Amino acid sequence: GAGVSQSPRYKVAKRGQDVALRCDPISGHVSLFWYQQALGQGPEFLTYFQNEAQLDKSGLPSDRFFAERPEGSVSTLKIQRTQQEDSAVYLCASSFGYRGTGGSDGGYTFGSGTRLTVV
Amino acid sequence: GQQLNQSPQSMFIQEGEDVSMNCTSSSIFNTWLWYKQDPGEGPVLLIALYKAGELTSNGRLTAQFGITRKDSFLNISASIPSDVGIYFCAGPSEGAQKLVFGQGTRLTINP
Numbered sequence: 747g748a749g750v751s752q753s754p755r756y757k758v759a760k761r762g763q764d765v766a767l768r769c770d771p772i773s774g775h776v777s778l779f780w781y782q783q784a785l786g787q788g789p790e791f792l793t794y795f796q797n798e799a800q801l802d803k804s805g806l807p808s809d810r811f812f813a814e815r816p817e818g819s820v821s822t823l824k825i826q827r828t829q830q831e832d833s834a835v836y837l838c839a840s841s842f843g844y845r846g847t848g849g850s851d852g853g854y855t856f857g858s859g860t861r862l863t864v865v
Numbered sequence: 866g867q868q869l870n871q872s873p874q875s876m877f878i879q880e881g882e883d884v885s886m887n888c889t890s891s892s893i894f895n896t897w898l899w900y901k902q903d904p905g906e907g908p909v910l911l912i913a914l915y916k917a918g919e920l921t922s923n924g925r926l927t928a929q930f931g932i933t934r935k936d937s938f939l940n941i942s943a944s945i946p947s948d949v950g951i952y953f954c955a956g957p958s959e960g961a962q963k964l965v966f967g968q969g970t971r972l973t974i975n976p
Contacts, residue, residue, distance in 0.1 A: 777962065788869075788953050789908065802961060816889070826912030837907050854899065854964070856907030 750857035752838050758863045759828045767823045767860045771840030778821050780813055781837040789837055828864045835859040867892050869954055871967035879975050884941040886970045888954030897930050897937040898955040908953055949974050
């Protein structure tokens with residue numbers, strides 16, 4: 747597609763419920779990133795995929811958070827037993843190269859995010 | 866870990882005014898990126914800086930990579946209503962693919 751697509755755009759979950767957030771990166775983009783953005787803050791890194799391999803999951807806040815990208819394209823971020831502190835915007839980004847942060851290609855393209863509210 | 870501090874946190878200006886914001890870090894960054902985020906959207910890259918001392922323009926936007934590699938500045942000239950939004954600086958975390966973001970500068974323009 748023309749851009750990074752995320753769904754759903756909004757999700758309201760009851761505390762304790764499991765949720766799954768989907769990211770469709772730009773076709774052919776090798777690198778895929780998930781970020782969490784709390785209200786009034788900058789995005790914070792969660793995890794990074796290079797094709798289907800999850801190379802960095804150091805930002806996942808707990809073992810309730812799980813991400814996958816089984817065929818190297820679409821990615822899903824799953825949060826189990828949601829808690830109120832999980833309420834945030836979850837942003838997905840992709841980049842063509844193996845480095846998302848440099849080069850003349852400008853790095854990442856972000857999706858519009860999924861706003862998760864846990865009540 | 867590495868942190869980026871942006872100032873000011875918010876700005877309220879009149880249309881047509883020039884804007885200046887900055888970003889500082891206690892550690893060195895080898896790349897500085899400036900993003901703009903509109904409500905309900907993801908951040909969009911405005912300017913990328915790759916060399917200490919570099920000054921780069923994109924239309925009415927100008928950004929500089931500080932000589933010490935610990936700071937960067939973004940200037941917007943002759944602001945217009947569509948400049949409203951949140952501006953983030955970001956840089957690659959040392960030895961990793963991920964980006965570290967500042968907390969943002971929220972720009973509000975009075976027509």
